Amino acid sequence: MAPSKSSVLMAVTAVLMLAVSVSTAQVFPPRQTQPVQPSMPAPSQPGQMPGQPGMPQQFGAQPASFSKTIPFTAIIGDPTKSFIQLGNMRSPFDTNFSLGRGLAGRLVLEKYTYESGNGQKSYIHVSGVSNPPLVTTEGVELRFQFMFPIIQFKTYYKDYSGEGDSALSDLVAEKVLVDVFLTPTTDQRGYPTYHSLRIAVLGSVKEAEKCTHFFDVIFPVNICKAAAEYFKQIQPALENSMRELLLQPQTRMQFDQQVFQFVRAELLANAGVNPMSPAQVQILQSSFQGTDYRVNYVPR
Numbered sequence: 001m002a003p004s005k006s007s008v009l010m011a012v013t014a015v016l017m018l019a020v021s022v023s024t025a026q027v028f029p030p031r032q033t034q035p036v037q038p039s040m041p042a043p044s045q046p047g048q049m050p051g052q053p054g055m056p057q058q059f060g061a062q063p064a065s066f067s068k069t070i071p072f073t074a075i076i077g078d079p080t081k082s083f084i085q086l087g088n089m090r091s092p093f094d095t096n097f098s099l100g101r102g103l104a105g106r107l108v109l110e111k112y113t114y115e116s117g118n119g120q121k122s123y124i125h126v127s128g129v130s131n132p133p134l135v136t137t138e139g140v141e142l143r144f145q146f147m148f149p150i151i152q153f154k155t156y157y158k159d160y161s162g163e164g165d166s167a168l169s170d171l172v173a174e175k176v177l178v179d180v181f182l183t184p185t186t187d188q189r190g191y192p193t194y195h196s197l198r199i200a201v202l203g204s205v206k207e208a209e210k211c212t213h214f215f216d217v218i219f220p221v222n223i224c225k226a227a228a229e230y231f232k233q234i235q236p237a238l239e240n241s242m243r244e245l246l247l248q249p250q251t252r253m254q255f256d257q258q259v260f261q262f263v264r265a266e267l268l269a270n271a272g273v274n275p276m277s278p279a280q281v282q283i284l285q286s287s288f289q290g291t292d293y294r295v296n297y298v299p300r
Contacts, residue, residue, distance in 0.1 A: 065284055065298050066271045072142050072184045072291040073135050075192050075259055076100035084130045084146050084178055086234075089154065097242060099144060099180065101262065102254030105245040109237060112230035118219040122168060123156045124230050130178065137291045141181045148176040153205065153227045157215070167215075169208035171227045176203030178238070184291055190283030191263055192293045193256055199242050201235040204228070263293075271299045 073079070077100035087094035088109045098104040112124040128151035133144040150172050157167035178201050185195040211224035245251060265275035273279050279299050286295040 065296055067296050068267060068270045070266060070293045072192065072293060075262065075293060079135045080132045082133050082144065086151060087127045089125045089127055101258035102251065103246060105251065107241040114226045116215065116219050116221050118216045120158050120215060122221050122226065124227055125154045126234065127152050140290060141183050142291050144180040146178040150174055151176055155223055168213055168221065168223045169210055171205055171208050171224065173203050173205045173231060184288050186286050187256065190286040191260055197243060197246055199239040201238055205231050267297055268299060273299050
């Protein structure tokens with residue numbers, strides 16, 4: 001039996017309504033089971049610093065290093081405060097010196113005693129202060145040239161009375177030079193220090209108008225000869241004492257500590273970091289070219 005027209009029309013209408021409902025329904029994407037991976041940043045461009053827009057810092061990138069050259073004269077310190085003072089009128093420990101940061105000390109310089117044929121003794125004391133040194137570079141050495149305008153040799157005969165003071169002529173040495181040569185190097189951390197030094201004393205005693213004095217008629221005292229002999233003893237005593245003191249571990253430690261503080265502040269300031277901050281410096285490479293300290297470093 002054939003379907004009626006009304007039943008066919010109702011079937012067509014139902015199919016059309018189903019198609020419309022399917023075409024207008026909202027379609028959802030399938031649920032993702034894995035998180036979305038972020039896109040990788042664009043590679044760094046030349047000239048851009050890490051942290052700038054468009055320049056995210058890549059993992060493991062090394063910070064920029066800095067370079068600086070510091071003359072060893074600046075590392076040593078203000079030369080106008082350097083001096084050598086000779087003296088033993090009050091005490092053998094009155095002789096002292098200062099070259100710069102931590103390079104200072106006190107020396108023992110004994111008086112000179114001369115015994116004449118009559119059994120009496122004559123005494124010679126020394127005193128003098130140098131000018132601030134002339135600091136120059138001599139190859140790989142730093143030279144401190146101290147000049148004493150005058151060194152006085154005070155004399156006494158028998159005792160320290162007024163009579164003993166006037167019994168002998170006093171003498172002087174003029175324009176005495178003391179040269180101190182320091183050779184700089186770097187320590188295990190890469191900071192500047194020194195590893196050797198040498199000292200030389202040049203000068204002579206000027207003769208007095210009257211050199212020979214007679215006591216008890218026949219016993220002479222040639223004070224010019226005695227003072228010259230004393231000055232010959234002062235030269236190696238000053239050279240050896242200063243060298244030994246400057247090479248002592250305690251002196252070197254004082255120097256290294258003060259130099260570390262100075263150099264650290266200079267390098268941090270050069271990198272734009274406040275030296276008063278707790279930041280430190282990592283030395284990558286350092287050396288001396290002549291007497292100039294050259295360093296490559298990174299602030300930390």
